[in-house]
Amino acid sequence: MLLTSLASLCVLAAVAFAVPAQEKRIHHQAQLSDHAHDDKDGYKYDHEAFLGKEEAKTFDQLTPEESKEKLSKIVDRIDTDKDGYVSHSELHYWIKHRQRRYIQDNVNKHWSDYDKNQDGKISWMEYKNTTYGYYLDEEFDDVDDKATYKAMLTRDERRFKMADRDRDGIATREEFTAFLHPEEFDYMRDVVVQETIEDIDKNGDGKINLHEYIGDMYTPEDGESEPEWVATEKKHFAEFRDTNQDGYLDANEVAQWVLPGEVDHADNEAKHLIHETDMDKDEKITKKEILANWNMFVGSQATNYGEDLTKRHDEL
Template sequence: MANYWRMAWCRHLLAVSMALFCLLRNTMDVHARPANMSSLKDKNNPTSKEVNEILPPDHLNGMKLEMDGHINKDFHQEVFLGKEMEEFEEDSEPRRNRNKLIDIFSKVDFNKDKSVSAKEMQRWIVEKTEEHFQEAVRENKMSFHAVDPDGDGHVTWDEYRVKFLASKGFNKKEMADKIKNSEELKVDEETQEVLESLKDRWFQADNPPADQLLNEEEFLSFLHPEHSKGMLKYMVKEIVRDLDQDSDKKLTLSEFISLPMGTVENQQAQDIDDDWVRERKKEFEEVIDGNHDGIVTMEELQEYMDPMNEYNALNEAKQMIAVADENQNHNLELEEILKYSEYFTGSKLMDYARNVHEEF
C-alpha cells in the first residue's frame, strides 16, 4: 500500500508541476523557471499559516537545490548575506544598500588588505550558512511546540497526524478518535497522498532505536534534512528518484536537464526553456559531476548538497569571485563587488560603485 501511495504521490507532483510549468511558459518573463511545490502552500491565506508551520519547507536557505530538485536561484545571495538577506529589498534606498554592502565587504576582508581572497570568502560562506542553520533551529522550536502542546518533549506520528489534519480543516476530535480506534480516516485523495509522503519522511527522521517518536532534534531533521547526514541522504534519494528516468539510481545530463512535456507556444516560452536547460547543464557539468564522467551518483549529489562541506564552500567562493573579478587577480576588490551587487545581494546599486574611491 505504501508503494501505491508513493507512486500516486509522484504522479500527483508531476501533474501539478507540469500544469504549473505550462502556465509559466505562457505568462512569465524570461527570468522565470518551472515552479516548485512551494507554490502549493497558500502563504496569503491566514488559515494556512498553521499548515506551513508544521510542514517541511520546499525551500531550504543555503542549499543548492530545492526539495524538488530545482536549482536554488537565491543560493549565492543566501550564503553571502546570511540572515541579512531581507535587508536588501529591491525597493530599498540604493545608498543604504551600498553602505550596507561596504560594511559586509569590510567584514569579509578578514586581514583588512582591501581585497577578498577565496579563503576569506570561504570562511564567510561557512559563517553565513551557519546563520541559516541557527535560524532553522529557532523556527523549529516554535514548530515543535505547536505539535507538542503537552510539552513532554516528544511527538508521536499519530499526534502529528491529528495536528496536520486539523490544520487542513478536519475536525480535530473526530480525527483523534478515529486514529485512536484505528478507524478509516476518510480523507480526500490528495490529503492521503501527503500523509503517506510525510509518514515516510517521519520514520526516516526517527533515529534508532526506532520508537515512532520524534524529539525536538529529530523533528528538526524532519523539517530540515540539511541538519542530519541521514536525512540529507534521504533528500538526495528523493531527488534522484524523481529525476531518474531509467531507474539506475544515477543521473545523466539529459535526465538532469529534462523538461516537462508541453508545447512551446511563443519565443518568450522558448527563452524560459533555454535558460532552464542552460543553467542546469552548466551546474551539472561544472559543479555536480565531480569526476566529469557524465554521470552523477548519489554520493556526488550528496556531497554537492551538503551545506557544511568546507570544500564545497571553497569552490563556491572561487566561483563567486570569478563572476566579478574583472582585473583577474583571483580576489575581489570593493569596486568589483559593488559593480556586481545584483549577483551578491539581488539589489542593483546603479552608479554608486563609481564613487567608491571618494570614500576609500
C-alpha cells in the same frame, strides 16, 4: 538541468494547522542563487551568494550610500581575526553561513508550532498530532485522496526516525533541522535518495528510466515542439547519469546525480569575488578593495535604475 519539484506537502498545508513548507525533493548543495552567474549581465548571483537570498532583497531597496555603509559593517564581521584583510577562508565561511541562515530561520519559525510542551525538543507524537491529528481519528476518511495522505504520514515518520540519531523518538533542534532539510546532513543521504526515487519512479520498479527522468522536468503540451534542453537532458541521462549503461538510474546513480558532494559553490564564489576584487593580487582583500567594488557584493535597485536611465538617455 535539474528542476526542483514543489512540495508534496503543499496540499496538506492548506488544511492542516502548522505544516511548514517543505520541498518534496531537495538537492544537496543547491546553487547559491537562481540567477545565472554571468557578470556581464549583472551581479544578481553574487548578491544572493554573498548576502543570502532574503537579505539581498533588502539591499535592493537601499540607496548606494546605504548599501556601502552596511557593507562596511559586514566586512568588519567577516574579518574575524581583525587583521584588516578578508581571506579566502573567512569569505568562504561567511558565504556558507549566509546560505544556511534560511534553514535556521525556517526551523525557528515553526519550532513553537510543534514543541507543544515547550521542553526544547519535538517528539514524533507532537509532530504527528500537530500535522495530521485532525484526520488521524478518522483515518483520513474526510480527505479526497486518502492514500496520498497515508503515504505522506508514512514518509514523514520514516524521515523523522532517520533524523532521530539516538532513536529516542524525540528530535533535538539539530535533529529536527535534519528532518526538515535532509539535504544538509550526510547521515540523511539514504532518505534523500529514496525520496527522490519514489517521487520520479512512476511504475514503482525502484529505479528511474529515461521517460520518468524527463517526465519529472517536462510535460509536453498538445502540439508543442520539444525544447532543445530536453534533447540535452536525454544525452546527459545516457552519457553521464546512467553510468552502468543499463537504461536506468539505480540508487547509487541517483545519489551521484542529486548529491554531488564534490561541488562547493561557496568555495567557488569566494574565489571568484577575491579574484575580481583583489587589485594588488595578494590573494586577500581589504575593506577598501571591497568598497571599491561594492556593486558586485551588494548593489542596489537605485544604482541599477540609474544605469538604466543612463542607457536610455544614451540611446536617445
